[in-house]
Amino acid sequence: MKSSKPILLVEDDNVDAMTVRRAMKDLNVPNGIIHQLDGEDALEYLRSSDNKRPCVILLDLNMPRMNGIDFLKIIKNDDELKKIPVIVMTTSKDERDKMESFEFSVAGYIIKSTDYKKFVEALKILNLYWTLSELPYPGA
Amino acid sequence: MRDCRPILLLEDDTVDAMTVKRALKELHILNPLVRVANGEEALVYLKDDGREKPCVILLDLNMPKMNGIEFLKVAKADEKLKRIPAIVLTTSKDDQDRLKTFQLSIAGFVVKPVDYVKFVEAMRIVNLYWTLSELPNSEQESANEKLQANTAGRR
Numbered sequence: 001m002k003s004s005k006p007i008l009l010v011e012d013d014n015v016d017a018m019t020v021r022r023a024m025k026d027l028n029v030p031n032g033i034i035h036q037l038d039g040e041d042a043l044e045y046l047r048s049s050d051n052k053r054p055c056v057i058l059l060d061l062n063m064p065r066m067n068g069i070d071f072l073k074i075i076k077n078d079d080e081l082k083k084i085p086v087i088v089m090t091t092s093k094d095e096r097d098k099m100e101s102f103e104f105s106v107a108g109y110i111i112k113s114t115d116y117k118k119f120v121e122a123l124k125i126l127n128l129y130w131t132l133s134e135l136p137y138p139g140a
Numbered sequence: 141m142r143d144c145r146p147i148l149l150l151e152d153d154t155v156d157a158m159t160v161k162r163a164l165k166e167l168h169i170l171n172p173l174v175r176v177a178n179g180e181e182a183l184v185y186l187k188d189d190g191r192e193k194p195c196v197i198l199l200d201l202n203m204p205k206m207n208g209i210e211f212l213k214v215a216k217a218d219e220k221l222k223r224i225p226a227i228v229l230t231t232s233k234d235d236q237d238r239l240k241t242f243q244l245s246i247a248g249f250v251v252k253p254v255d256y257v258k259f260v261e262a263m264r265i266v267n268l269y270w271t272l273s274e275l276p277n278s279e280q281e282s283a284n285e286k287l288q289a290n291t292a293g294r295r
Contacts (some may be wrong), residue, residue, distance in 0.1 A: 045196070054208065057250070076245065079243065082243060082245060082276060083239065083242040083243050084242075085242070085247070085248075087273075095277065098274050098276065098277075099276060099277070101270055102223040102224075102225070102275075102276035103219075103222060103223055104245075105216065105222055105223075105225075105245030105246075106247075107245075107246075107247040107248065108225075108247065108269065108272075108273040109273050109274040109275075110272060110273055110274070111274065122191075122272055125265075125268045125269055125272045126269070126272070128188070128265050128269070129248065129266070129268070129269035131246075132250060132262055132265045133227075133248040133249050133250055134238050134249040134251060134268070135249075136238065136242035136243075136244075
């Protein structure tokens with residue numbers, strides 16, 4: 001990524017979260033990964049001033065307690081948090097999910113491949129793009 | 141890009157617009173490039189139902205009449221236009237420009253390399269990413285509109 005700040009991963013499935021960590025390691029992405037299990041936990045993390053602001057948020061949609069769309073509704077109405085690019089990463093091909101996400105101006109919507117190699121390739125492109133693009137919070 | 145809808149380019153400089161066109165051609169990107177010279181012209185294009193909505197918007201920031209930030213303020217307040225990913229393509233390294241545009245939920249902020257080879261590489265990455273990512277379907281009603289239509293239909 002363009003910044004050395006951590007990546008916030010919002011994902012209820014621990015195995016999927018491990019796959020993301022493994023892929024980022026395989027790609028030598030140096031950013032740390034902060035894993036939160038749902039929207040509510042992610043908000044709590046973002047609202048504590050002791051925590052580092054993430055460079056980007058990778059967001060699953062189907063999660064218990066607070067799902068991805070409800071999470072987007074809240075952060076995109078917060079003047080500070082709305083700046084952080086949010087990339088949806090889901091298995092949902094549902095048109096409505098896609099539409100609602102783009103209505104909240106997500107900065108990408110990636111359908112997770114079940115094939116590990118293809119998944120690594122997707123994260124490679126994601127990392128290339130967000131290394132080319134500036135980010136709202138640069139620096140360490 | 142993921143689909144074949146046009147790319148809307150907001151760029152007041154004709155030479156810069158030609159460079160984008162040339163880079164897209166070199167990368168064999170088949171999407172037509174629709175170029176407008178400022179935010180005002182872009183809004184006219186986007187609000188004309190006879191014109192095909194773009195898959196993505198590439199926008200310069202410093203433009204006469206209506207600049208990039210003013211354009212984003214209008215587009216991101218419009219229920220239909222807000223869905224289209226907007227990527228800033230500028231020479232500005234100004235912190236305020238970056239913060240203000242991210243606050244308007246842009247989908248990328250690319251500082252244009254002056255070197256042409258590097259510029260083509262940047263466009264290659266932009267195209268790779270927006271081929272990987274899904275894009276909103278402009279032909280479809282928004283989720284809210286659909287909900288309202290369904291509710292109205294049941295009455």
